[in-house]
Amino acid sequence: MKTHAAEIHEVFLNPGQFHFGDGNTRISTLLGSCVSITLWHPRRRIGGMCHYMLTERKRPENAALDGRFGSEAFELFLQHVEAAGTRPSEYQAKLFGGANMLSGPTGGKLEIGPRNVSHGRALLASKNIALMAEHVGGSGRRKLHFDVWSGDVWLAFPQGSDAQIRNAYG
Numbered sequence: 001m002k003t004h005a006a007e008i009h010e011v012f013l014n015p016g017q018f019h020f021g022d023g024n025t026r027i028s029t030l031l032g033s034c035v036s037i038t039l040w041h042p043r044r045r046i047g048g049m050c051h052y053m054l055t056e057r058k059r060p061e062n063a064a065l066d067g068r069f070g071s072e073a074f075e076l077f078l079q080h081v082e083a084a085g086t087r088p089s090e091y092q093a094k095l096f097g098g099a100n101m102l103s104g105p106t107g108g109k110l111e112i113g114p115r116n117v118s119h120g121r122a123l124l125a126s127k128n129i130a131l132m133a134e135h136v137g138g139s140g141r142r143k144l145h146f147d148v149w150s151g152d153v154w155l156a157f158p159q160g161s162d163a164q165i166r167n168a169y170g
Contacts, residue, residue, distance in 0.1 A: 013051040016068035020048030020080040023149040031097035031142045033113035035070065035120050038144075039077055039091045039129065040151040046084055047091070047148045048077060054112070055119040070116060074123045088127035094153050095120050095134040096142055113137065 011019045013029040013036070021027065023045040029036055031051070040047035050073035057069050065072040081088050098117035117136045124131050135142065135155055143156040 013049060015051055015053050016066065018048065018050045018067040018073055018076045020046070020077070021148050022046050025148040027146045027148065029144050031144065032099050033097070033116065035095065035097040035113075035116040035136075036144055037074070037077070037120050037124070038094045038096075038146045038153055039081070040093075040146075040148065041084070041086055041091050042151060043090070044084065044086065045149055045151075046086075047146070047151070048080060049144075049146050050074070050077065052116065055115055070119045070123060078127070088129050091129050092132045092151065093124050093129045094132055094146075095124070095136060096144055096153070096155065098136040099138050099140055099142070 007024055009021065009025045011021065011025060011027045013019060013027060015034055019025070019027050027049040029049065029051045034051055034053050036049055036051050038047060038049045050067055052070040052073045053068045055069065056071040057066070059066075059072065065075050067073045067076060078088065081091065095117065098113035100113050114137065121131065133153070135157065140157060145154040146152075147154070
């Protein structure tokens with residue numbers, strides 16, 4: 001485990017952003033209906049996180065991959081996995097977010113969060129990536145910190161004035 005904060009490369013992801021790094025990296029984000037997937041290679045101690053807002057889009061021809069969409073964020077993961085000389089099935093995944101945060105015009109909850117979660121699970125299953133842990137659904141926001149050197153994801157899930165903080169081990 002890292003002990004000297006100066007050694008750590010800290011990255012904060014806004015919606016639509018993606019980062020893949022090595023063992024000196026901590027990746028953080030804040031989620032509502034969006035979803036984050038963390039991928040971690042336990043032997044190589046490399047991995048990344050995405051923060052997507054919607055499942056997919058009809059991508060214009062020759063358009064760059066856009067991390068706001070789950071399918072395209074997952075493609076970014078696959079590119080980095082291949083560039084590292086590894087296979088998707090060698091990674092462990094954790095899935096977070098997908099809260100029901102948004103109401104539709106008639107006051108009912110939009111199903112964006114649950115669709116994002118279901119899509120993330122399907123993407124991982126399509127490449128035989130083990131889903132080790134998840135914290136999804138509900139109606140609150142989540143704050144995540146992913147320590148690439150250990151594969152640990154630290155989660156804060158505020159509920160009222162209290163916060164539940166735990167390590168999301170698999």
